Amino acid sequence: DAKTTQPPSMDCAEGRAANLPCNHSTISGNEYVYWYRQIHSQGPQYIIHGLKNNETNEMASLIITEDRKSSTLILPHATLRDTAVYYCIVRPPHFGGATNKLIFGTGTLLAVQP
Amino acid sequence: GAVVSQHPSWVICKSGTSVKIECRSLDFQATTMFWYRQFPKQSLMLMATSNEGSKATYEQGVEKDKFLINHASLTLSTLTVTSAHPEDSSFYICSAGLPGGGETQYFGPGTRLLVL
Numbered sequence: 085d086a087k088t089t090q091p092p093s094m095d096c097a098e099g100r101a102a103n104l105p106c107n108h109s110t111i112s113g114n115e116y117v118y119w120y121r122q123i124h125s126q127g128p129q130y131i132i133h134g135l136k137n138n139e140t141n142e143m144a145s146l147i148i149t150e151d152r153k154s155s156t157l158i159l160p161h162a163t164l165r166d167t168a169v170y171y172c173i174v175r176p177p178h179f180g181g182a183t184n185k186l187i188f189g190t191g192t193l194l195a196v197q198p
Numbered sequence: 199g200a201v202v203s204q205h206p207s208w209v210i211c212k213s214g215t216s217v218k219i220e221c222r223s224l225d226f227q228a229t230t231m232f233w234y235r236q237f238p239k240q241s242l243m244l245m246a247t248s249n250e251g252s253k254a255t256y257e258q259g260v261e262k263d264k265f266l267i268n269h270a271s272l273t274l275s276t277l278t279v280t281s282a283h284p285e286d287s288s289f290y291i292c293s294a295g296l297p298g299g300g301e302t303q304y305f306g307p308g309t310r311l312l313v314l
Contacts, residue, residue, distance in 0.1 A: 120303075127202075127291050127305030128242065171241070184295040185232050186303055188242040 088172045093193040096166075102159040104192050106172030109153040115176050117148060118186070119157045121168040128171065128188075131157065162196045169193050200226050202294050204306035211282055211313055219277045219309045221248075221292030227272035228294035232303070233265075236289040248275040248292075282313040 089107040096102040108117065118133040132139055132146045134155075139146045145158040159166055171191040201224040211217050221231055229250045234242040246267055247255040254267035264286075266278040275294075279286050289310050293303040 122242075125289070125308070125310075127204075127293070127308050128303075129305070130302035133302075184230060184303060185244060185247060186293070187244060188234075190241050 088174055088189050090170075090172055090189065090192045092190065093195065095195050095197055096159075096162045098164060098196050098198050099161055102162040102166065102194055102196070104157040104159075104170050104172075104194060105154065106157070107154045108172070108174045111152050111174050112176070115174050117146065117152075117155050118173040118175065119144070119146065119170060120173065120186070120188075121166075121170045122191070123165075123168045131170075159194075162194075164196050164198060167194060167196045200224075200294075200296060200304045202292065202304045202306040204290075204292060204309050206309060207307060208310040209312070211311070213283050213313055214281055216278055216280045217282055217311060219279070219290055219292075219311075221275045221277070221294070221306055223273045223294045223304075226294075226296055228275075229272060229297060231269060231275040231292055231294045233267065233275075233277050234291045234293070236291060236308075242291060245277075248277075250275075279311065282311070284313045287311055287313045 116133050116135050119131040120128040122128040132144050134146045148155045169191040171188050203222045205220045231248040233245045235245050236242045244257050245260045248267045248269040250269045256262045269275040289308050291308040293305045295303050
């Protein structure tokens with residue numbers, strides 16, 4: 085799986101958009117970009133994923149650059165409850181079984197400030 | 199949505215004893231589950247892939263005789279930490295995906311193990 089690079093920490097003001105970058109310059113053509121987050125002392129939670137098009141769901145938006153070497157997760161209106169470690173993960177398509185495993189990097193600790 | 203539970207949520211044990219942690223998929227069947235370990239201020243480290251009805255697949259460096267995994271049914275995987283020592287104290291998390299792939303892995307809430 086391709087390696088990802090994320091800043092170790094970021095701050096964001098409550099109510100403002102949080103933009104979390106991820107670099108994945110060695111991504112392969114069939115690899116997806118996934119984002120998970122982990123609130124302190126809890127299991128990780130799926131946020132969003134994409135291949136090359138921008139994606140949006142009720143939690144966040146994912147912007148993938150045209151060359152797919154980097155992406156940005158956007159939380160449009162951050163709240164205190166969004167304080168967590170955010171993990172960007174790149175992996176090939178999964179078809180069930182062991183192909184579903186996730187390899188976590190170090191992630192970005194997002195601290196939403198009141 | 200799919201829910202994964204773990205039991206217990208925390209456990210304290212004496213050094214040398216064995217501890218069993220359960221991971222259950224509550225509303226779906228999971229032929230494969232994954233076990234992770236997380237030390238304080240570190241990321242999740244994949245320990246093993248639990249396969250229903252067959253042997254688990256362990257990641258490099260993980261002792262299979264120390265971390266026994268059993269996946270006897272489509273909704274339950276267990277991780278037993280045998281002869282636990284203080285260095286095994288950690289946060290253990292399991293995950294499962296919907297059959298046939300699907301978009302996401304669903305994670306349990308984690309089990310915090312403290313070995314005295």
